[in-house]
Amino acid sequence: xxxxxxxxxxxxxxxxxxxxxxxxxxxxxxxxxxxxxxxxxxxxxxxxxxxxxxxxxxxxxxxxxxxxxxxxxxxxxxxxxxxxxxxxxxxxxxxxxxxxxxxxxxxxxxxxxxxxxxxxxxxxxxxxxxxxxxxxxxxxxxxxxxxxxxxxxxxxxxxxxxxxxxxxxxx
Amino acid sequence: xxxxxxxxxxxxxxxxxxxxxxxxxxxxxxxxxxxxxxxxxxxxxxxxxxxxxxxxxxxxxxxxxxxxxxxxxxxxxxxxxxxxxxxxxxxxxxxxxxxxxxxxxxxxxxxxxxxxxxxxxxxxxxxxxxxxxxxxxxxxxxxxxxxxx
Amino acid sequence: xxxxxxxxxxxxxxxxxxxxxxxxxxxxxxxxxxxxxxxxxxxxxxxxxxxxxxxxxxxxxxxxxxxxxxxxxxxxxxxxxxxxxxxxxxxxxxxxxxxxxxxxxxxxxxxx
Amino acid sequence: xxxxxxxxxxxxxxxxxxxxxxxxxxxxxxxxxxxxxxxxxxxxxxxxxxxxxxxxxxxxxxxxxxxxxxxxxxxxxxxxxxxxxxxxxxxxxxxxxxxxxxxxxxxxxxxxxxxxxxxxxxxxxxxxxxxxxxxxxxxxxxxxxxxxxxxxxxxxxxxxxxxxxxxxxxxxxxxxxxxxxxx
Numbered sequence: 001x002x003x004x005x006x007x008x009x010x011x012x013x014x015x016x017x018x019x020x021x022x023x024x025x026x027x028x029x030x031x032x033x034x035x036x037x038x039x040x041x042x043x044x045x046x047x048x049x050x051x052x053x054x055x056x057x058x059x060x061x062x063x064x065x066x067x068x069x070x071x072x073x074x075x076x077x078x079x080x081x082x083x084x085x086x087x088x089x090x091x092x093x094x095x096x097x098x099x100x101x102x103x104x105x106x107x108x109x110x111x112x113x114x115x116x117x118x119x120x121x122x123x124x125x126x127x128x129x130x131x132x133x134x135x136x137x138x139x140x141x142x143x144x145x146x147x148x149x150x151x152x153x154x155x156x157x158x159x160x161x162x163x164x165x166x167x168x169x170x171x
Numbered sequence: 172x173x174x175x176x177x178x179x180x181x182x183x184x185x186x187x188x189x190x191x192x193x194x195x196x197x198x199x200x201x202x203x204x205x206x207x208x209x210x211x212x213x214x215x216x217x218x219x220x221x222x223x224x225x226x227x228x229x230x231x232x233x234x235x236x237x238x239x240x241x242x243x244x245x246x247x248x249x250x251x252x253x254x255x256x257x258x259x260x261x262x263x264x265x266x267x268x269x270x271x272x273x274x275x276x277x278x279x280x281x282x283x284x285x286x287x288x289x290x291x292x293x294x295x296x297x298x299x300x301x302x303x304x305x306x307x308x309x310x311x312x313x314x315x316x317x318x319x320x
Numbered sequence: 321x322x323x324x325x326x327x328x329x330x331x332x333x334x335x336x337x338x339x340x341x342x343x344x345x346x347x348x349x350x351x352x353x354x355x356x357x358x359x360x361x362x363x364x365x366x367x368x369x370x371x372x373x374x375x376x377x378x379x380x381x382x383x384x385x386x387x388x389x390x391x392x393x394x395x396x397x398x399x400x401x402x403x404x405x406x407x408x409x410x411x412x413x414x415x416x417x418x419x420x421x422x423x424x425x426x427x428x429x430x431x432x
Numbered sequence: 433x434x435x436x437x438x439x440x441x442x443x444x445x446x447x448x449x450x451x452x453x454x455x456x457x458x459x460x461x462x463x464x465x466x467x468x469x470x471x472x473x474x475x476x477x478x479x480x481x482x483x484x485x486x487x488x489x490x491x492x493x494x495x496x497x498x499x500x501x502x503x504x505x506x507x508x509x510x511x512x513x514x515x516x517x518x519x520x521x522x523x524x525x526x527x528x529x530x531x532x533x534x535x536x537x538x539x540x541x542x543x544x545x546x547x548x549x550x551x552x553x554x555x556x557x558x559x560x561x562x563x564x565x566x567x568x569x570x571x572x573x574x575x576x577x578x579x580x581x582x583x584x585x586x587x588x589x590x591x592x593x594x595x596x597x598x599x600x601x602x603x604x605x606x607x608x609x610x611x612x613x614x615x
Contacts, residue, residue, distance in 0.1 A: 011191050014191075015191060015195045018192065018195060019195065019199070022199055023199075023203075023281075027280065027281060029280055029281035029282045030281045033202060033281055033282070037195065037198045037199075037202070038195070040198070041191055041194050041195045041198065042191070044191075044194060045190045045191040045194050045221075046191060048186075048187040048188075048190055048191070049187065049188060049191065051187075108180060108183070108184045108187075109184055109188070111180060111181075111184075112180065112181050112184040112185060115181050116181070126181070128179060129179055129180050129181060131180045200487075204569065204572050205566075205567035205568060205569050205572045205573070205576075206375075206567075206568045206569060207375065207568075207569065208373075208375065208483035208484045208486075208487055208569070209484065209487055210395075210484065210488075210569070210571075210572050210575070212395060212398075212399055212488045212492075213484075213487045213488045213491055216488070216491040216492060216494075216495055217491060219495070220491070220494065220495065223498065247591075247594070248591075250587075251587055251588065251591050254584055254587060255584070258580070258584065268581065269577075269580040269581060269584070271565060271577055275565070275566030276566055277566075278376070278562060278566060278568060279376075279377075279568055283566045283567070284565055284566035284567035284572075284573070284577075285565065285566060285577075286576070286577070286580075287565060287566075287567050287572055287573065287576040287577055290576045290580065290583070291572070291576065294583070294587065297587060297590070297591070298399065298590070301403075301590060301591070301594040302402070302495060302594075304594065304598060305406045305499065305594060305597050305598065306498065306499065306502070308597070308598050308601045308602060309409075309410075309499065309502050309503060309601065310502070312413065312601055321540065321541070321543075321545070321546060322436075322440060323436060323439050323440060323443065323546055324540050324543065324546065325537075325540060326440060326443040326444065326447065327443060328533065328536070328540070329447055329533070330443065330446055330447050330450060332529045332532070332533060333447060333450045333451055333454070334450070335529060336454070336525055336526065336529055337450075337454045339521075339525045340518075340521055340522050340525050341454060342518075345459060345462075345500075345504050346454055346462070348500075349453055349454070349462065349463070349466050349500075350454065352466060352469075352470075352496070353450045353453075353466070353469060356446075356469055356470065356473045359473065359485075359489075360473055360476055360477075363476070363477060363480050363482055363485065364439075364480065364546065365543075365544070365549055366480070366482075366549055367435075367480045367481065367546065367547060367549065368547060368548070368549055368551075369547035369548065371481055372481060373481040373482065373483050373484075374481075374558065374569075374570040374571060375483070375484075375568060375569045375570065375571075376562050376568040376569075376570070377568065382558050382559055382562075383558075385558055385570070386480070386481045386482070387549050387551055387554040388554060388557055388558065388561075388570040388571050388573075388574055389553055389554045389557060389574060391482050391484060391485055391571050391574075392571050392574040392575045392579060392582075393582075394482075394485055395484060395485055395488060395571065395575060396575070396582065396583060396586040398485070398488055398489055398492055399488070399492065399586065399590055400586060400589050400590060400593070401492075402492045402495060402496055403589065403590045403593030403594060403597075404593055405496055405499065405500075406499055406593065406594065406597045407593045407596050407597045407600070409499055409500065409503045409504075409597075410596075410597045410600040410601050411600060412503070412504075413503055413601070414600055414601075
């Protein structure tokens with residue numbers, strides 16, 4: 001099956017589920033119109049959702065994603081406390097700057113989730129991404145690494161913890 | 172550093188993943204216009220905003236490739252004729268212009284209220300297409316030289 | 321009463337913008353403000369104390385609903401407003417292309 | 433808290449935002465101030481029990497902002513010099529508008545009190561609408577059944593406005609292309 005067709009099929013199933021969640025499923029008219037509209041939506045915009053080949057079983061990926069999600073929540077709580085400490089400290093011990101980070105992830109969605117995780121963790125924020133060189137530019141409120149330009153060290157501090165789990169999910 | 176048209180990879184990916192959901196929600200608003208708040212105007216704008224989202228994220232060349240612009244223009248122009256046709260059928264069947272000639276159905280059902288649902292759909296198509304075409308024309312308008320590309 | 325007066329003041333602010341501003345953009349924005357004030361005034365006339373929205377559902381009394389007629393009128397008015405705004409924007413862009421300015425006094429001077 | 437106080441608060445914010453929109457020099461700030469006014473209108477619709485209108489106003493406000501920003505933000509328009517009689521014009525206009533306000537006060541006293549509208553036509557729509565049209569949303573029933581002819585006119589106006597916009601944006605440029613190709 002071609003990728004676009006598979007993507008359309010997935011969009012069709014997802015739209016039908018969303019429609020049934022929004023409406024009362026007992027009524028046959030809702031079900032009929034919902035299926036019709038899901039078909040229409042998958043024809044209009046179904047080609048965008050999936051762009052790469054399937055690699056692993058879906059169930060394993062969802063499990064890995066749950067693991068990643070718990071880890072992400074934990075990191076977020078830790079970062080929140082750190083930023084709160086910085087804000088409440090009378091001396092304001094910050095050292096802001098923009099650092100470069102390398103990533104090994106290849107898929108677009110994996111990169112996007114990585115960038116969004118970095119942005120959602122307080123203290124770090126994704127500024128830009130260079131898809132060709134797999135580099136992410138991050139604004140960091142408190143740079144703890146000794147050398148700004150040392151990409152490996154920055155990567156180990158900021159994104160390595162997410163990247164290992166994301167590799168399990170997507171690659 | 173980003174030479175290709177449109178915004179960064181993050182915006183593109185999020186748009187790619189979410190555009191079908193926005194369009195589906197627009198259809199939901201249009202098709203429940205006679206039961207819940209919303210209707211053709213609101214749903215049409217939601218669909219137009221979904222298409223506009225793609226236009227802003229990917230640039231106009233991609234959008235022109237994705238959507239058949241001529242088809243959209245024809246939809247936009249013919250929707251008003253469809254409105255008139257519904258009205259004239261009402262005149263033929265019931266004696267007055269825009270007579271509600273379809274069976275009313277049961278209250279609170281999806282397919283009820285006669286011609287209100289088709290007219291809502293027509294208005295939704297009309298609003299979505301026309302607003303999207305306006306923004307597309309503005310995007311194609313070259314601001315530096317004051318001339319269309 | 322005081323709500324009506326405040327709405328009227330909003331309308332007067334729009335008129336003030338049209339009469340005194342010299343930028344085409346500001347004039348377009350003033351027309352938008354006048355439209356908002358007119359729409360809001362109509363809906364203010366429709367409100368009824370301790371009432372609910374005019375959409376039927378289980379357990380809603382029809383006698384306690386607000387007036388649906390002005391709402392229907394205003395719904396169409398909002399849409400037309402956006403259409404006219406788009407048209408005014410296009411006209412302003414064309415004028416800018418010809419005269420290289422948004423200042424209406426200069427546009428008048430350059431006539432002919 | 434009674435609804436009237438909320439409305440007075442929202443209206444005061446809207447008046448301040450509209451004055452700011454007219455007086456600010458930077459065009460992006462003034463467009464955003466207009467957005468504040470539009471969202472205030474949307475919020476008041478929500479308070480006035482008109483969810484239909486609140487949804488539509490909110491969405492159209494977003495769209496108007498996109499159009500205005502796309503069209504105007506890149507323009508270099510901020511360099512217009514102030515003339516001497518500008519202040520005079522403003523003062524005269526404010527005086528005239530203040531007179532207009534004072535003269536129209538009796539009109540507002542004759543209007544029905546806020547919260548007690550005249551419901552002559554609407555009573556019929558409210559009590560018979562659901563049975564006659566089969567629509568639960570009475571606003572939709574009025575727009576597309578009782579007053580569908582109005583809506584046809586409205587769609588025609590929208591159609592004309594959009595066609596006008598598209599032709600203004602497109603046709604002139606074609607002429608220009610022809611001129612350049614002839615040269």
